[in-house]
Amino acid sequence: MGKYNSSKTRVTPLFNKIGSDDSMLNELFKLFKYKVPKFENESVLEICYGKNEKRIPAPKSMLTWMLNNLSELNKLPNYGIKNNESQSYIKRKLLFAGDSKTLKEAIDAVSNVEKSSDSRWYVFEGKTAPDIYIKTKESIFIGEAKRTERNITTKTLWLKNRDQLIRHIDSLLDQEKEIYSFYLLENKTFKNYYEQSMKLYNDRSYFESNLKHRNEQQIDRAFKSFIGFIFWEDLAEKFDIPFPEINE
DNA sequence: TGCTTTGAGCATGCGTCCTT
DNA sequence: AAGGACGCATGCTCAAAGCA
Structure with missing residues (x-):
């Protein structure tokens, strides 16, 4: 470097x-x-x-807070996803559109994942x-x-x-x-x-x-x-x- | 000229796809 | 089924580009 x-x-x-x-x-x-x-x-x-x-990893409480307060997050083009055919893009689009099922899915994923990991559609802060x-x-x-x-x-x-x-x-x-x-x-x-x-x-x-x-x-x-x-x-x-x- | 902003490159780690 | 190669998203840092 x-x-x-x-x-x-x-x-x-x-x-x-x-x-x-x-x-x-x-x-x-x-x-x-x-x-x-x-x-x-x-x-x-x-x-x-x-x-x-x-x-x-970012604390689960942080990741959950972000999901529950999406309007407080920065606005990123394409929800921060480059490939707009990817699963991540589709999920985030639903999430930001206010789809409650997707929100629940995201919150569940954050709380269930053993070690919270980078690069998931529901993770808005990495390690x-x-x-x-x-x-x-x-x-x-x-x-x-x-x-x-x-x-x-x-x-x-x-x-x-x-x-x-x-x-x-x-x-x-x-x-x-x-x-x-x-x-x-x-x-x-x-x-x-x-x-x-x-x-x-x-x-x-x-x-x-x-x-x-x-x-x-x-x-x-x-x-x-x-x-x-x-x-x-x-x-x-x-x-x-x-x-x-x-x-x- | 000197300060501020931008973005390229590296490291990381998991998912996906392909080969064996 | 196992594992290697590659892709993707992220944080971090520095240097180049932009600006006053």
């Missing part, structure tokens, strides 16, 4: 060094604004980044892929990494207000573990562009507008998961990692 790909030039070198090492993870998370529980006794059960990025995913017995840490990108991602194909980090968090809200979410950014980029974007996460109403299918308690949980953001420049120094300028 791109020369400046943050997964390859930043995330992978960082976590190849830190890995599942408790003390280094503690050093890392100490850098954030808000505290997280200590890593100890080889607490990491799963860690995903780089080539093994985790891909987590989200956090750049960093660390699971321990008690918690899940999810991080989004940015480097040369000037903006955070705040929308999906079908929804205007669907922030990327909040999608990551949302995908974990139905499980019990404590969630901690964060950004890894490049300082020189942040100076000009990110200051405003990071402020969004201090605003509960931003989470609310991105989580219309969730109740107050769940929105609070998502809001409180945000522990802040840190910079690659500081990580390079802290862990003595010579991050490559470009991917070879």
Whole structure:
């Protein structure tokens, strides 16, 4: 992919060094604004980044909400389907025309499917892929990494207000573990562009507008998961990692 | 010139069709 | 029946194109 790909030039070198090492993870998370529980006794059960990025399906409650609120979705030519002879096209056409039988079929499909999957006519949000995913017995840490990108991602194909980090968090809200979410950014980029974007996460109403299918308690949980953001420049120094300028 | 928008290319994963 | 090849829809990122 791109020369400046943050997964390859930043995330992978960082976590190849830190890995599942408790003390280094503690050093890392100490850098954030808000505290997280200590890593100890080889607490990491799963860690995903780089080539093994985790891909987590959108929550069923989101998919169901979208079906019940079709008018809130973006208007896409041909319902987002290229082949207008395909089953998907026929189904979506019926769905958007208000056919109740098709709606029921879609809702049933969403609730019955074991693992909700991409590319189904009744699925309007695919899998989200956090750049960093660390699971321990008690918690899940999810991080989004940015480097040369000037903006955070705040929308999906079908929804205007669907922030990327909040999608990551949302995908974990139905499980019990404590969630901690964060950004890894490049300082020189942040100076000009990110200051405003990071402020969004201090605003509960931003989470609310991105989580219309969730109740107050769940929105609070998502809001409180945000522990802040840190910079690659500081990580390079802290862990003595010579991050490559470009991917070879 | 510098910022914003668009879209191409990659990765992924399931469905469909075809071969064995 | 099993499995390989291909098609399709999606998210993600960067670079090119568009715009003020």
